[in-house]
Amino acid sequence: MSAVEGLTVRHRRYIPYSHAHYAGNLVDGAYGLGLFGDVATELCIRSDGDEGLFASYSDVQFHSPIRAGDVVETTAVLTRVGTRSRTIEFSVHVVCRGRPDLGESAAEVCDPPVLATSAVGTVVVPPKS
Numbered sequence: 001m002s003a004v005e006g007l008t009v010r011h012r013r014y015i016p017y018s019h020a021h022y023a024g025n026l027v028d029g030a031y032g033l034g035l036f037g038d039v040a041t042e043l044c045i046r047s048d049g050d051e052g053l054f055a056s057y058s059d060v061q062f063h064s065p066i067r068a069g070d071v072v073e074t075t076a077v078l079t080r081v082g083t084r085s086r087t088i089e090f091s092v093h094v095v096c097r098g099r100p101d102l103g104e105s106a107a108e109v110c111d112p113p114v115l116a117t118s119a120v121g122t123v124v125v126p127p128k129s
């Protein structure tokens with residue numbers, strides 16, 4: 001097993017209302033893939049000293065919507081180290097969510113967090129010099 005297998009990186013961010021795209025203030029599904037790209041970039045920097053390039057996704061699942069006003073946590077776990085390829089498991093969980101039914105700015109912590117999107121992807125890093 002490689003020393004970096006199991007390496008985990010997490011990012012948190014607030015989803016601004018300017019990013020809402022569909023009815024009910026949903027963001028588009030590709031939004032989660034953008035989050036995966038950013039967390040994969042930090043993971044590759046930590047594992048290989050390079051930002052890496054996304055080669056493919058082998059699985060993408062949209063479990064529940066991401067909405068404007070959510071606070072989301074994106075997680076990347078390095079599960080396989082090839083020669084130049086790196087297999088990563090991704091997830092986005094909603095950790096806080098607006099409660100407009102209770103008030104314009106009301107919001108609550110999601111306990112437990114709500115799984116929104118998951119994926120498995122492959123990034124490629126340069127050869128070791």
Ligand SMILES: C/C=C/C(=O)SCCNC(=O)CCNC(=O)[C@H](O)C(C)(C)COP(=O)(O)OP(=O)(O)OC[C@H]1O[C@@H](n2cnc3c(N)ncnc32)[C@H](O)[C@@H]1OP(=O)(O)O
Binds near residue numbers: 055081082085086124
């Ligand atoms: C961190 C996030 C960043 C981004 O989001 S960047 C934006 C989106 N991505 C891109 O624009 C990248 C565009 N694609 C490319 O530039 C190239 O295309 C790649 C650099 C991704 C790969 O090209 P090449 O370097 O010529 O690959 P090879 O020498 O044929 O293979 C190297 C390793 O990569 C694995 N691999 C190549 N393509 C795929 C694929 N499509 N799906 C899964 N794995 C792939 C191989 O097996 C091998 O692996 P092994 O080194 O461990 O033996």
